Amino acid sequence: MLEEIGPFLEVLLGGLMAGVLYALVALGFVLIFKASGVFNFAQGAMVLFAALTLVRLMEVLPFVLAFAASCAIMVALAFAIERLVLRPLVNQEGLILFMATIGITFFIDGFGQTLWGSDIYTLELGLPKSPWIILDPPLPGGILVSPVDVFAAVTAGALVAGLAVFFNRTKVGRALRAVADDHQAAQSVGIPLNTIWLIVWSVAGVVALVAGMAWGTKLGVQFSLALVALKAIPVIILGGLTSIPGAIVGGLIIGAGEKLAEVYIGPAFGGGIENWFAYVVALLFLLFRPQGLFGERIIERV
Amino acid sequence: MLYREAGQFKTSYEADQSIFPIMQDRWGIAAILAFAFLAMPFLASEYFFRAVMIPFLILALAAIGLNLLVGYCGQISLGTGAFMAVGAYAAYNFAIRVPELPHLVTLLLAGGVAAVVGLLFGIPSLRIKGLYLAAATLAAQFFIDWLFSRVKWFTNYTPSGSVAAPQLNIFGWVPDAPSEKYLLCLGFVTVFALVAKNLVRSRIGRSWMAIRDMDIAAEIIGIRPMHAKLSAFAISSFIVGVAGALWGFVHLGSWEPLAFSIDRSFSLLFMVILGGLGSILGCFLGAAFITLVPIFLNQVLPELGIKLDTATVSHLEFMIFGALIVVFLIAEPHGMARLWQVGKEKLRIWPFPH
Amino acid sequence: MQARITGALAAAITAGLAGLWAGSASAQGEMNWPTLVYRTGAYAPNGIPFANGQADYVALVNERDGGINGVKLAYEECETGYATDRGVECYERLKGKLGGAVAFSPLSTGITFALTEKVPGDKIPLLTAGYGRSESADGRVFTWNFPLLGTYWSAADILIQHVTKVSGGADKMKGKKITLVYHDSPYGKEPIPVLQDHAAKLGYKFEAIPVTHPGVEQKAAWLQIRQGRPDFVFLWGWGVMNSTAIKEAVAVNYPRNKMYGVWWAAAEPDVMPTGDDAKGYNGLALHPSGTAFQVHTEVFKHLYDRGKGTSKREEVGHVLYNRGLIDAMLKVEAIRTAMKQYGNKPMTGEQVRWGLENLNLTAERIKEIGFDGLVTPIKVSCLDHEGSRKARVHQWDGKHWNFVSDWIEADTKYLRPKVEAAAAAYSAEKKIAPRSCS
DSSP states (O other), rough: HHHHHHHHHHHHHHHHHHOOOOHHHHHHHHHHHHHHHOOOOOHHHHHHHHHHHHHHHHHTHHHHHHHHHHHHHHHHHHHHEEEEITTTTTOOHHHHHHHHHHHHHHHHHHHHHHHHSSSSSSSOOOOOOOOOOSSSSTSSEEEEEEEHHHHHHHHHHHHHHHHHHHHSSSSSHHHHHHHHHHHHHHHHHOOHHHHHHHHHHHHHHHHHHHHHHHHHHOOHHHHHHHGGGHHHHHHHHHTTTHHHHHHHHHHHHHHHHHHIIIIIIIHTTSSSSSHHHHHHHHHHHHHTTHHHHHSOOOOOOO | OOOOTTTTOOHHHHHHEEESSEEEHHHHHHHHHHHHIIIIIHSSHHHIIIIIIHHHHHHHHHHHHHHIIIITTTOOOOOOHHHHHHHHHHHHHHHHHOSSSSSSHHHHHHHHHHHHHHHHGGGGGGGGTHHHHHHHHHHHHHHHHHHHHHHHHTTTTTTTTTTEEOOOOOOTTTOOOOOHHHHHHHHHHHHHHHHHHHHHHHHHHHHHHHHHHOOOHHHHHHHHHHHHHHHHHOOOOOHHHHHHIIIIIISSSOGGGGGGSSHHHHHHHHOOOOOOOTTTHHHHHHHHHHHHHHHHIIIIIIHTTOOOOOOHHHHHHHHEEEHHHHHHHHHHHHHHHHHHHHHHHHHHHHTOOO | OOHHHHHHHHHHHHHHHHHHHTEEEEEEEEEEEEEEEESSSTTHHHHHHHHHHHHHHHHHHHHHHHTTBBBBBEEEEEEETTTTHHHHHHHHHHHTGGGGBBOBBOHHHHHHHHHTTTHHHOOOOOEEETOOOOOGBBTTTOOOOOOOHHHOOHHHHHOOOHHHHHHHHHHGHHHHHOEEEEEETTTTTHHHHHHHHHOOOOEEEEEEEEEEEOOOHHHHHHHHHHHHOOEEEEEEEEEEHHHHHHHHHHHHOOOGGGGGTTTSSHHHHHGGGGGGGTTTTTEEEOOOOOSHHHHHHHHHTGGGGGTOOOGGGTTTTTTTHHHHHHHHHHHHHHHHHHHHHSSSSOOOOOHHHHHHHHHEEEEEHHHTOOBBBBBOOOOOOOOOOOOOOOEEEEESSSSSSSEOSOEOOHHHHHHHHHHHHHHHHHHHTTOOOOOOOO
């Protein structure tokens, strides 16, 4: 029995850790959707761009400076997107905005690689790579825990805590929540919509940078990072488009679910099922609860 | 001056309801078709057929299919590539397992299979829409990709999972030369474009547009959303499936699931957006644009004396597509087709604009 | 706004079309050398050095010798992004220029499969050195394919020979466990039949775990490996998948010295991102790495010292760079062989095919062109389009690749019947009558 539990826990843990990383990307989606109603497909491209910026700057600058500079660049990017894309498209339907962000995705992908190159870059944060072995006495062989994953989990936790404080305790946060509730009402009590959007996109840019750091230390910084956006989509559908806790819980469920499915069900189907498994889970979920786990009920009027 | 409908009176209901009510349009279309069918096969080089015309025509066909769904019925799809794959693999399996079937039937049956699969993945659209539906179609994309690379029956147990299409034979005609392949594609595209053009004016097309503009309102005035949405998914997938079969049989010849990956889905969506949502003409313009830009960057820039390295060109392509999508959505959400229409309006009053 | 967009678009499209019609002008004394590359996307880290090696060798031949016997090579790249449809498009775009392409080497098994259907009609040879479809070694059916240096079936056979030796003989293989982690594409699936075959013969347990394109999701695969604890892991990956695999191996504590990559999964971009953690990782090598060869001296002298090199100077001599050099060299030598037969003028694809089929790269000739130590003699024939099927195993020590085995030759007696059977099946399906080689 113990022989069975060890591997199971390990797969579960590995899945949860992957889920934390999905959640980090999903967080960026949720932030922007909450505040501006835009489903930002470009979040994945922003992750790639942020990570590329950081890793290339780290070649010439110490980490702290490079991080600060990358943050500044992400804010500048947010500024550009708000000015050049969102403002002219204000009041358009969600679908049009969504397609516009697909355009942004392609632009950032091309631009980032032209600017920073398309090689594979190593992001070295000085973390030990060999795994720790825990629970060895009760379980034969123990459970492997990767320090990189733990770092990612801790960072994600810190980020969520920070965002929670930001949203609930600061004036800007209150304004953000007001905008999320009702654009027009918020505007009519004097909350500047454009500034709020700028702030949200900047925060999403910084979240992308953190997500890029976490993914980058694991996989190396390379074009494929942009594809994590596709992993985050089932997460937010499961968690609900407007819920930050939803993004985290959804990430964990999807991460753990797909790894367990791959290891325990996958071999029966010839493997490789994790790519669509998350989507199918999200889809089934959609049919029964369209607003997601924590999302707000969607009410439509003619 | 050149393009003026003054004096063209519609004296019967048929005339009022014809596809191209203006004489100049009728002549224009006839001239283009005559040129495409009669002159082009003798004029263009092999390269022009294989690298430009054939992909352009097939992609335009797929774009027509997608546009019926996205542009007319308002149901977004990010899984077009997968439905093309269904068409291609269905055609392959019919062709090698039932070799007695005439290949024309095989290609249409492939469309039929794609229609059924499209119908299945369209079912969620009854309950969800917009972004959620986009996610559902992504599920179709990933699942179908996986299916064709994993279930060996679909690839006739080839060890590498790559399949090679048999030579097409349309009732004794073997389209082998590039100009013949071109004519085959042109035939398909012409027929389906006319069918689509008629379809969107018909009862079913109008019900699609009603659903697109406001589904709840459409339901209240008596349009059955299930009927409208599922028929849009089925018909759209049918055309996309036929395009997929042509893409495999005529353009690639041999393929693997990766040839119908999500990149294909995105590029088709781009064609539809850039060309014009809800316009058949737009599908052609969009397909032409997406096919020609890379060729333009690769071939014409060096001849103008601008030498870029390969990586830059390909990144530039990404940036141009991305930027243009945004520019079009902001400046002209109805795409190039709308620009063309504006041009026509101008021509009408040229050279004396008031 | 609208008028301006319309104007700009119209101008661009007109210019584009004009360029296309005019595109096929031909110049005298030049040969069309098309190169399908990928310098972008998930496979760029591996595609770039290979492309650079090719570009440099062509530039060297043009700079130093003024072309091949006075015929300059017109080198042109086309970006495929490792995508089959873009590869086909590139092929169509480049094949007709300057009176026809000399040969194509797509560096992608998927594109090779697609082009295999097209090259017989266009009469252009397909050089797939170290990749491509394994049964195309049979030149009677696959007249236009040349998988020189070794196919994946040869690679699988060589790896099994090596691990058998490491384990201490064929009798020790019984009950062992080998897991293949493969790129889920025609490339990754190629070795499976041979590995399964050997499993039945030698009695080891074989398991294959697919990794979906592009290969950054491998957690589940490696958790399975951790549970199964195989004795050896074979890695059939490409691009970012390889370095990810090594990282995941580190994360589950799988010993790197029990991992063996195919020759496409054993180069610098695969191990460098993991640095010291990749120490002990093994892989097949078709040739040595490093710059200690005559040809590199020439490359430095004629190109890099004059600022004409394509690559970063410090990346000259990397495994994939050297493979690019060799790939280009094989084509150049085939063209030379063809010129001996047909005269010193631009060669057509058909003539180059003859040159490839009659290519006989002796030790002497290898020394003359500066590849001494880099390649072993190759002799191609109508029956055998593979030419040579040898590889060594090398190991990463954190800085360099070091050889840990001698040259191992794939077992022709075992593989040839398999190749012929597969080729016969292909010719039956396609209704091609095999050529007679006598």
